[in-house]
Amino acid sequence: MKTQFMIPFFLFYFSSGSTQPPGSWTDGKTLRLDFIHSGTDKTEEISLDEFRLEGPWSGPAGVRVDSSGLGLFRGEVVLKTGETVYAEGFSSIFGEWQTTSEAKNGYRRAFHESFRFPNPNVPAEIRILRRTPDGRFSLIGAFPLNPESRQVNRAPVLRSGKLKEWFIGGEPAKKVDLVVLAEGYSEAEMEKFFLDSDRLCTSLFSTEPFLSRKQDFNVRHLYMASPESGIPNPRKDQWPATAFGFQFNFFDSDRYVLSSANKQIRESLSQVPYDAVIIVCNSPKYGGGGIYHLYASVTSDTEPAEYVFIHEFGHSFAGLGDEYYTSDVAYDSFNPPGFEPNEPNITALLQDGKLKWQELADPGIPIPTPWKKMGFDSLSAGIQKRRSELIRTGASEIEMESLFREDREKTQNWLRSEHYYGKTGAFEGAGYESRGLFRPELDCIMFSRNPDHFCKVCRKAISEAINRLTQ
Ligand SMILES: [Zn+2]
DSSP states (O other): OOOOOBOOHHHHHHHSOOOOOTTSSEEEEEEEEEEEEEEOSSOEEEEEEEEEEEEEOOSOSSOEEOOSOOSSEEEEEEETTSOEEEEEEEOOHHHHHTTBHHHHTTOOEEEEEEEEEEEESSOEEEEEEEEOTTSOEEEEEEEEEOTTOTTEEOOOOOOOSEEEEEEEOSOGGGSEEEEEEEESOOGGGHHHHHHHHHHHHHHHTTSTTTTTTGGGEEEEEEEOOOSSSSOOBGGGTBOOOOSSOOBSOGGGOTTBOBOSOHHHHHHHHTTSOOSEEEEEEOOSSOOEEEETTTEEEEESSSTTHHHHHHHHHHHHHHOOOOOOOSSOOSBSSSSOTTSOOSSTTOBOSOSTTOOTTGGGSOTTOOSSOOOOHHHHHHHHHHHHHHHHHHHHTTOOHHHHHHHHHHHHHHHHHHHHTSTTTTOOSOEEEETTEEEEEEESSSOOTTTSSOOSOOOHHHHHHHHHHHHHHHO
16 A cells, blocks of 8 residues: 655654653664764774754664674663663774774874664663674763763754655654655755655565565655755866766765765754665666665666665665675775675685585585686676776766676676575676685576566565564
8 A cells, every 4th residue: 555645744744652661771762872983994093073963863762782793883872780782783984994094004094983772761872892703892972871961962853855655654662664755856856756665665575575475565765855856976177066966986886876974964854753764866877885774875767776775675675795706896805805705695614514505505505506607707807807997988878888788797697597596596697706715506596687577585684674674
């Protein structure tokens, strides 16, 4: 059932009240810790910006300690009794930046970040931890919180823009609250945003497991006007003014679309309940990004936009890793050798003879699973070379899309001719590494630009992410 009507914010705000039981450690509102995460590739520092009171908490009520093992970082709410009442894993732009050559060359950078949690009504300590490659945690920041403190910013959340309820499955506390936010849409382009976000969400909820779990979601589309149309593309010296600072060429990677303006994004989002965010950037150029429990971004007007929307949401919502390994990316050695990757859909086969996704593997399938990787690699290398040349010469989006189409068709045909196509095993080549990392199936939305399906392992990880927010 799809509802598409505008509702005034004040009605919406008062209809999504607290569901917290009396006597609980939280008052049922949302508190946001805003901080600056700075350092080099090997050092880091967390500095307080502010505690910011938002609206009602939209996640499950009660104690909720994430045991998924996902995310490079973890936020915790610890009471004076020592009890951890809330914990959530997340990744961040700073964490990605640490793997770039800029960081490795000794530069320092700082990024604004946030950790949101149910607002405690008793004194607590808010902790930020970093996951070490062996899965343990080290404390990198701790901030005492007195719920009565004048230091908490309690200013009313500003309400602006236009909200459309695209699909409402039920109460925010029991559903995944997904917000699709507009970026780079001028005042004249509001209807275009609603058409774009409708098209992209229709595609997401036509894909398993989102299709069969749609009732577990509330999906809201939030339009905020940008001063101008489009988003900056530094490689072409195009700099339209936008609402939220998204741009191409993040970390000097042509198609990577992120923003450093976390504060503006969070302030605008705080007027709606949200567990997950997708930013739709108004542009005809291919691009996107997705960081676990931060947001996914996608550009609106490319042929593979629906595919990118779903792929990037796989990163930001379920912590899935990229299963591809032949494309140029901004990172140097994303996964430290000798450790099992944190992502549920990539393995280094380091778990003592037991496959990470053993229960989903086809019985009797050889591990590692053989495939004609060398032939595939030379096919991909040819496409990559042509793509680099198109980027270098500033070719048109039409030329680039034509290459993507050719890539998708050739890749699909190649993979479908493989003996173990559609089977779950462990295929070498994943996580930007040609050797030593393995993916569950030959093809998946996290591997190629084929929008056909998520592999079984990715589908399970997404279902588990939905369960964490609805149970
Ligand atoms: Zn997959």
